[in-house]
Amino acid sequence: xxxxxxxxxxxxxxxxxxxxxxxxxxxxxxxxxxxxxxxxxxxxxxxxxxxxxxxxxxxxxxxxxxxxxxxxxxxxxxxxxxxxxxxxxxxxxxxxxxxxxxxxxxxxxxxxxxxxxxxxxxxxxxxxxxxxxxxxxxxxxxxxxxxxxxxxxxxxxxxxxxxxxxxxxxxxxxxxxxxxxxxxxxxxxxxxxxxxxxxxxxxxxxxxxxxxxxxxxxxxxxxxxxxxxxxxxxxxxxxxxxxxxxxxxxxxxxxxxxxxxxxxxxxxxxxxxxxxxxxxxxxxxxxxxxxxxxxxxxxxxxxxxxxxxxxxxxxxxxxx
Amino acid sequence: xxxxxxxxxxxxxxxxxxxxxxxxxxxxxxxxxxxxxxxxxxxxxxxxxxxxxxxxxxxxxxxxxxxxxxxxxxxxxxxxxxxxxxxxxxxxxxxxxxxxxxxxxxxxxxxxxxxxxxxxxxxxxxxxxxxxxxxxxxxxxxxxxxxxxxxxxxxxxxxxxxxxxxxxxxxxxxxxxxxxxxxxxxxxxxxxxxxxxxxxxxxxxxxxxxxxxxxxxxxxxxxxxxxxxxxxxxxxxxxxxxxxxxxxxxxxxxxxx
Numbered sequence: 001x002x003x004x005x006x007x008x009x010x011x012x013x014x015x016x017x018x019x020x021x022x023x024x025x026x027x028x029x030x031x032x033x034x035x036x037x038x039x040x041x042x043x044x045x046x047x048x049x050x051x052x053x054x055x056x057x058x059x060x061x062x063x064x065x066x067x068x069x070x071x072x073x074x075x076x077x078x079x080x081x082x083x084x085x086x087x088x089x090x091x092x093x094x095x096x097x098x099x100x101x102x103x104x105x106x107x108x109x110x111x112x113x114x115x116x117x118x119x120x121x122x123x124x125x126x127x128x129x130x131x132x133x134x135x136x137x138x139x140x141x142x143x144x145x146x147x148x149x150x151x152x153x154x155x156x157x158x159x160x161x162x163x164x165x166x167x168x169x170x171x172x173x174x175x176x177x178x179x180x181x182x183x184x185x186x187x188x189x190x191x192x193x194x195x196x197x198x199x200x201x202x203x204x205x206x207x208x209x210x211x212x213x214x215x216x217x218x219x220x221x222x223x224x225x226x227x228x229x230x231x232x233x234x235x236x237x238x239x240x241x242x243x244x245x246x247x248x249x250x251x252x253x254x255x256x257x258x259x260x261x262x263x264x265x266x267x268x269x270x271x272x273x274x275x276x277x278x279x280x281x282x283x284x285x286x287x288x289x290x291x292x293x294x295x296x297x298x299x300x301x302x303x304x305x306x307x308x309x310x311x312x313x314x315x316x317x318x319x320x
Numbered sequence: 321x322x323x324x325x326x327x328x329x330x331x332x333x334x335x336x337x338x339x340x341x342x343x344x345x346x347x348x349x350x351x352x353x354x355x356x357x358x359x360x361x362x363x364x365x366x367x368x369x370x371x372x373x374x375x376x377x378x379x380x381x382x383x384x385x386x387x388x389x390x391x392x393x394x395x396x397x398x399x400x401x402x403x404x405x406x407x408x409x410x411x412x413x414x415x416x417x418x419x420x421x422x423x424x425x426x427x428x429x430x431x432x433x434x435x436x437x438x439x440x441x442x443x444x445x446x447x448x449x450x451x452x453x454x455x456x457x458x459x460x461x462x463x464x465x466x467x468x469x470x471x472x473x474x475x476x477x478x479x480x481x482x483x484x485x486x487x488x489x490x491x492x493x494x495x496x497x498x499x500x501x502x503x504x505x506x507x508x509x510x511x512x513x514x515x516x517x518x519x520x521x522x523x524x525x526x527x528x529x530x531x532x533x534x535x536x537x538x539x540x541x542x543x544x545x546x547x548x549x550x551x552x553x554x555x556x557x558x559x560x561x562x563x564x565x566x567x568x569x570x571x572x573x574x575x576x577x
Binding site for chain 1: 414419569572
């Protein structure tokens, strides 16, 4: 359904005011993947990894610098119109809707843009409003909608013309936990209705809960691909040790990374304290060597656990 | 064809609805032209007496259509960028010209508020009773003016597709068009080198058609020229739009806020 072959995209930017210098920034560096019919495929990566650029090339908004991409067999450069007819695109955030119009008018407008016939419009709009849980609120102006309601309206707009493939670019970003849970259910429902979905997110639990397969993208390249279980097993055999500390600096992190058997070390700031997440190969018990390197630092709780998808993700995106 | 016309009509209705719902914009659209009309009335009453005020009332009304169109049209795409809808419109399978044109036509339609407001203003404040000799041609002249100004706005919107300061270009063009199109001063009084520019501008002919219809002249020719020029602007805009959209896809400038 979706196929990307050695896809690249370079942006040109300039620096300086008087002596302007042109720079080439490689946002996507030759990525290849494919998504099968009815699959929910996740593109996972940190900010600036190239997820949105990839999606924008696939939905025909951006021309690739090189490489090829096809959606439902249509080339995204040569057959842009055919691709556009068959896809839906939803992005996260407050924008993308006409605030002064009602939700119903927004949907009618986009239904016209996608050539949904007049007879079918009313039925289809009712259907998508029901699906995203906005039935009964459709006559209200969008300016009065909450962030979660707007995002649900976005999804309704994206699937209004019943596309075979739906691209969701960080759809739950900025939505409160309950709203995000409802949205995830809506996304899961899309797949049960036969849609193929490409989802970008940097929420691990979301990708873990929703995606059939995931490609982890970092610095414009795919650094890992597989089912969530397979990605987790890529750090399998390993262990994760979490240590609460107070006042750890970069030099200590470098020392910890130098311990034999340590594969990745990250630090999460948590109010007054920090949480060290140390991934190890699991071949030997490393708690004591780790604590020895933290000598002189105030240490709180120490715990050991199985790796999660987030650990796999961190290991992949922090690998040199 | 039918689907295209339906899209044009529906999108126009939605954009008129949106533009009409801003109390601030609505108030400005009415008050702004009235302010200029008042200045023009006082100027011409002093210089030419009461008899000159009728044509000036009509000119002020058409000035209102242009005023209501120039800035919104030139910044139409930038506004869609602010809304976050530009990429969604581009990625829709419909011809983008059919999506953009209703926005600029809607802006010039809002200008009709100004026409009504200005004519009422001139009647009740300055005592100008406008008696239209050819009402049908008068209405057609107004329609043609709205279409040609909307189409000129479309051409401007297309031309500034990659400019984030497009609205200021529209603002800069507001007064020169009043002058060059002979709204206040007859084109024949303008320098010879300016006249070809006036003739290439649809509002010049729209204004002439309205005046001829109101005072019993021959409105048909200026009416047809006005509509023909609208067609030229549209054709040029459609060709340029394809080129600029491809450039925007290549240079990634669609989403720049």
